[in-house]
Amino acid sequence: xxQLLDPGEFDAAFDFEGRTISAFEGxxxxxxxxxxxxxxFRQTPRxxxxxxxYCMMGVCFECLVTVDGEPNRQACLETVRSGMxxxxxxxxxxIIQ
Amino acid sequence: MNASFDVxxxxxxxxxxxxxxxxxxxGLSCVVFDEAARPGGQIYRDVxxxxxxxxxxILGPDYYAGLELVEAFQRCGAEHRPQTLxxxxxEGEIYWRSREQSGLTLxxxxxxxxxxxxxxxxxxxxxxxxxxxxxxxxxxxxxxSLVEDDMIFIGGGPLxxxxxxxxxxxxxxxxxxxxxxxRRNLIPALAHLPRALLAPHYLIKGLGMLxxxxxxxxxxxxxxxEIEIEGDDAARGVRWRVGERWRREDAERVALHHxxxxxxxxxxxxxxxxxxxxxxxxxxxxLDGWGRSSQSWLWIAxxxxxxxxAISARLSGVLTxxxxxxxxxxxxxxxxxxxxxxxxxxxxxxxxxxxFLEALYRPAECFVAPEADDIILCRCEEVTRGEIAQAVxxxxxxxxxxxxxxxxxxxxxxxxxxxxxxxxxMSSLSGRSQEDVGYFRQRMPIKPVTVGQIAGASVLVGANAx
Numbered sequence: 001x002x003q004l005l006d007p008g009e010f011d012a013a014f015d016f017e018g019r020t021i022s023a024f025e026g027x028x029x030x031x032x033x034x035x036x037x038x039x040x041f042r043q044t045p046r047x048x049x050x051x052x053x054y055c056m057m058g059v060c061f062e063c064l065v066t067v068d069g070e071p072n073r074q075a076c077l078e079t080v081r082s083g084m085x086x087x088x089x090x091x092x093x094x095i096i097q
Numbered sequence: 098m099n100a101s102f103d104v105x106x107x108x109x110x111x112x113x114x115x116x117x118x119x120x121x122x123x124g125l126s127c128v129v130f131d132e133a134a135r136p137g138g139q140i141y142r143d144v145x146x147x148x149x150x151x152x153x154x155i156l157g158p159d160y161y162a163g164l165e166l167v168e169a170f171q172r173c174g175a176e177h178r179p180q181t182l183x184x185x186x187x188e189g190e191i192y193w194r195s196r197e198q199s200g201l202t203l204x205x206x207x208x209x210x211x212x213x214x215x216x217x218x219x220x221x222x223x224x225x226x227x228x229x230x231x232x233x234x235x236x237x238x239x240x241x242s243l244v245e246d247d248m249i250f251i252g253g254g255p256l257x258x259x260x261x262x263x264x265x266x267x268x269x270x271x272x273x274x275x276x277x278x279x280r281r282n283l284i285p286a287l288a289h290l291p292r293a294l295l296a297p298h299y300l301i302k303g304l305g306m307l308x309x310x311x312x313x314x315x316x317x318x319x320x321x322x323e324i325e326i327e328g329d330d331a332a333r334g335v336r337w338r339v340g341e342r343w344r345r346e347d348a349e350r351v352a353l354h355h356x357x358x359x360x361x362x363x364x365x366x367x368x369x370x371x372x373x374x375x376x377x378x379x380x381x382x383x384l385d386g387w388g389r390s391s392q393s394w395l396w397i398a399x400x401x402x403x404x405x406x407a408i409s410a411r412l413s414g415v416l417t418x419x420x421x422x423x424x425x426x427x428x429x430x431x432x433x434x435x436x437x438x439x440x441x442x443x444x445x446x447x448x449x450x451x452x453f454l455e456a457l458y459r460p461a462e463c464f465v466a467p468e469a470d471d472i473i474l475c476r477c478e479e480v481t482r483g484e485i486a487q488a489v490x491x492x493x494x495x496x497x498x499x500x501x502x503x504x505x506x507x508x509x510x511x512x513x514x515x516x517x518x519x520x521x522x523m524s525s526l527s528g529r530s531q532e533d534v535g536y537f538r539q540r541m542p543i544k545p546v547t548v549g550q551i552a553g554a555s556v557l558v559g560a561n562a563x
Contacts, residue, residue: 005152005242005267026134031241039226039331046479050330052226054476054514056233057139058132059214059360061477061509061545062224072509072545076236077180079134 002034012082023080030056030063030075033086041065041075042089064089099176102126104421105191105204106175107183107363110138111407112399113210114166115414116421117175123422127175128202130183130193136167138212139232140407143240145171155266156239159302159407166411184542184550186367188394192542192554199550206394206421209364210414213357213400216379216460217518218252219467219474219482222326223353231260231354244269249335249348251324252355253278254458258306260352265313273346274310274317275324275337277355279461286457293453295446318344322463326351355460357404358517364401366539367392373532376455377404378465379517380536387420387437388413396421409447416440466521474522475515477508482522489526496523496537509545512537 010022016033023032030053033041040050041063053063056076063075065086071093075086104120106113109131120127129136137144141163153161171177178193185192186209191202215230222228231250237243238260248271250261261271293300310317323338326348335348358379365371370383370391381403388396396417399410416437423433467474470483480503488502496519499505505519506512512519516537523534542551 002237002243002245005155005238005244028134028240031237031243034237035241035243041226044477044479049224049479050226051224051476052331053229053233054224055215055230056236057214059510059513064509077132077134079180 001037002031004035012080014080014082014084014086016086017088025080025082027080028076029065029067029078029080029086032080033075040088043091045092048091066093099126099128100201101203102128102176103204103425104128104206104208104418105130105202106208106210107186107191108138108210108212108399108401109133109136109170109177109179110140110210110212110399110410111163111166112212112401112410112414112417113138113208114170115411116208116210116398116418117414118166118169118173119415119418120421121173121175123418123427125422125425125427127173128178128204129170129175130178130181130191132180132182134180136170136177136179137163139236140410141167142236146240152239152242155263157263160239163407182544182546183363184544184546186363186395186541186543188392194544194546194550194554199546199553201554205425206396208388208396208398208414208417208421209390209401210397210399210410211360211363211401212410213404214360214513215256215354216356216358216465217474217514217516218353218355218464219472219515219518220251220324220326220353220464221469221472222328222332224473224476224479225326225328225332226330227328227332227349228326228351228353231257231352234352235260235263238263238267245350247272247348248350248352249273249275249346250352250354251275251277251321251335251337252353252464253460254354254356255303255306255454256357257352257354258303258310260354261315262306262309262313265309265315270313271315272348274315275321275335276317276319277321277324277461277464278458280320282457282459286453289453289456293450295449299450299454322461324464355464356458357400359401359403360513361401361516361536362511362513362539362543364390364395364397365536366541366543367395369395369397371536373520373530374403375531376452376459378460378521379404380520388417389420405448405451409444412440412444412447416444462525465518466525474518475503475505475508475512477510477514478504478506480505480515485519485522486526489523493523495535496520499523500537506537511543511545512539
């Protein structure tokens, strides 16, 4: 489990797969999920294998999640906004109507 | 938000920020696009924020040297567009998307400073959750103050030791370092040592880090020739081989690193000439002495031009901006040459250490071009080394045929995490040089984008035309 070096007061919370996750407003979304013990952020389209953040800098696209209904968001480039709904991305995203 | 500028810069790391500051000194209007929420790039990521603010003892003075640069950048009058992805570039035009909108910005000249990425490290199990890069760990430390107990570091090179040392300073001593750098590298490296002594601070810093790791009692296993990360849905253990002997440790978190490579997608998609740098084991854009690429309207600065580190990146950003100012008629040739002379001599001194480091930490053949058929090379499309070998034996001539046969390099990362590997593997399979094998033919858009976002930018094309 990733741990916080200097615990502060969480001032935000968001939803991941039905779980409420405490976080700091404006912090990195991938970091908040890793701290909460989330390991698999998505399943691959081809084999369904679990994947999690690899590069943390927007290059590898392993941390794709759905944010407030919008698929294919890179969690490592996304910031936490209190109340956001985040879902793991299973395979390819649905084409939104 | 303005729609048109003298200079557009892609990337707000040391090269991009320094180029913006210099461009503003010459009175040029300037916009800087960056994917991150805050300026600094990866090397100075979040340096101006807490929690990073009070981490001097862990992250060290080299990181905090970026604070002054970030502050100067924020004051220089360049327009900064954070969390904005550039997905298409052509002469005079930058197409971008942010969370809220997509658009088109016009620019007379463009400086690309997209930086580096960690060289792909394809080993068995490298796609499992729990396996990250050493750079990723450092980003978590810098921007979120996150550390992990019991970390196993695998690979070699300055960044790996730095992050391991920063973990020690945080009170989270790594469990183990598995060193994959070939021992025989030392001999060719020694030939470059005299020149490296022109930049002694790097050598002193490097030796200091290694001493620090020794003093902290981090076990180091040298001469590792094979790595295997075990697990089904996440990392559970690591096996490694030294000589004939295999060993194993439980491991839920593994950090891989064996050097950096330029992030070449943009310049490749623009058909800028590239060459294979055999010392750095990567593709680099061919540039003139000012950083101008084979596309006359595009300059490339910083690690995107070739790996040389943060200080060199800053200096090369200054150099490119001086040349752009000259190209746009703000300064004459003599003035340009006089201004750039001290920058050039500082750059030469900074780069003096590179040949030594490149030779010393040149990654081993067996890790850049693995020989086990079941290792995944293309993470996005889950293409294995065996499938590549099969395609080559069926007559695939280069990376583009492999792409057509197997969708290798066609996932969302667009070949960034397999491009260098495919060049290396196809070279080792066919006996042709890496230069001869070539790279994927990249095309715009260089970042995934929706049809709606393309349409959103096109609306502006009409508006600008009026």
